[in-house]
Amino acid sequence: MSKQSGFNAVALQNFDPQAFLDRVWQREALLIKDALPNFQCPIDGDELAGLACEDDVDSRIVIEKDGAWELRNGPFKEADFSTLPASKWTLLVQSVDHYLPELAELLAHFRFIPRWRTEDIMVSYACDGGNVGPHYDQYDVFLVQGSGRRRWKVGGHCSAHTPLASQAGLRLLEDFSVEQEYLLDAGDVLYVPPGVAHWGIAEGDDCITLSVGFRAPSEASLLSDYGDDIASFLDESIRYQDPKLDAKAHPAEISADVRQHVKSLILQHIDNDAHLGRWFGEMMTRVPDQENFVDDSLSLEEFLLALTDGEPLQLRLGARLAFDDDYLFADGLAFPYPQDQRDDVKALCEIECGITIDIAHRLSQDMMYALFCNGTLCFYDDTQD
Incomplete structure (x- = not known):
């Protein structure tokens, strides 16, 4: 048996990670009641609506009326929200953990799944009756109830041959049979594996669900x-x-x-095992629109001078990290490292969200600078608070 790294995820309550992986993961849905006791949702509806108005944020609104669904894509304007009906609508915003450190901290609870499988956290806000229709996803997801209540109906396993009723760009199930039903309160978590039909409906207003999704390339x-x-x-x-x-x-x-x-x-x-290992690490940490994060504003000398002056480094929100015996993989690039820095590379890959980090200073100057230019590391900006 290989020696364990000593890294442990922040435990969910009433939950055995290894038993889950052995018996449930990618097999069947599971409700974890009170997994996050006394959970305080790190975002409210107004903040989510504000994000949905940003040009570089992926957002959408789904409205149900008489059993039919309408899809509206963002970015939105403030006036768009005043025209919504009194009930049965949902606002969904993708990758909110890339913008909100308090939300990114939620990922620490799910590190019993490989970090390089993590996609993002989508946040949905729904008023009473809001839902996006019966559907299935092609990836694993943990549905964390942030505030309010949502009733989840879970069906059977679907496939590429399952009949769909295409409505306004939504891939909804033509037929949906309920096999399990759960009512989630704040702090409850529902795991849904790929291909399993599910349908969540808000019961009351201010229903916020945090969807922790995992990437699964075809x-x-x-x-x-x-x-x-x-x-x-x-x-x-x-x-x-x-x-x-x-x-x-x-x-x-x-x-x-x-x-x-x-x-x-x-x-x-x-x-070719060496080629396969490098390619897979780069692919599984690749970030969409990576060019938006590249920072070549400082020369190596200027970068080192900033470090000397005490400028603190932090991990970019949404940064994707992994490692193997030869490389540190960061946001789609492979950085070779000497074996005497393996523990430091592992420690870097255990850092969560955008907190200021000291561990990076134990890496070589060339690697720190390369990670800075790649946009994985950045200097802390106190204007963001």
């Missing part, structure tokens, strides 16, 4: 991305060469020998 995208990565390193001058040919063979036939030859050409490039 096998098709894995193969496509890895193939593109391999191809980017190959020399175009290296061309296909024939195996031993038979002059008597039919000129239009593609023989089994040729197919086997092509298969061996492909496998010799794919079967």
Whole structure:
């Protein structure tokens, strides 16, 4: 058995992480009552609406009327909220943990799942009866009740062949049969695995749900991305060469020998553990619109001078970190590190959200600067509070 790192997630109450992983994870839904006792939601409806008005924030509103659903996409204006009906609407905002440190701290409770699988925290605000219809997701999600109450109806497992009723850009289930039903109060958590049908309906106003989602790339995208990565390193001058040919063979036939030859050409490039490890770490920590975070405003000398002057470093909200025996993976890039810094790299990957960090100072100056230029580390800005 391998030696444990000693890192432990912040425990949920009434919950055994290993038993969950062994018996429930990616198999069936599970309600964890009072998982976060005395939970105080770190965001309210007005703050969420304010975020939904920002140009770079992904937001939407779903309205139900007489069994039909309408989808409106943001960014919104303040006046848009005054025109909403009195009930049965929901505001959803993606990646709120990238903007609100108090919300990002919630992720510490779910670190029994690999960090590199974490996607983001979506926040939904609903008034009485608000819902987004019966549906299923293709990823794991923990639905944390932040405030108010929501009744969740859970159905069976769905597949690509499950009939859908497309409504205004929403992929809703044509038929929905309830197998389990739960009423969640603040601090309750409902886990829903990929492909399981579910339907949450707010009971009363000020219903806020925090959806902790986990990324799950399709096998098709894995193969496509890895193939593109391999191809980017190959020399175009290296061309296909024939195996031993038979002059008597039919000129239009593609023989089994040729197919086997092509298969061996492909496998010799794919079967490379070092290449696979670097690519997978980069892909699973990749951040959409990464170019928005790149910071080349300081030279190395200016960066080191700022450190010397006591400027505190912090981890960018939403930064994605992972590591293996050779690399620190940060926001889609692989940074090689010497083995004597392994413990420091591991410690960096245990840091949560945007808190000011000292551990980075134990890394090499070149790595700190590279992480700064990559936008993973940044200098603390006290104007954000």
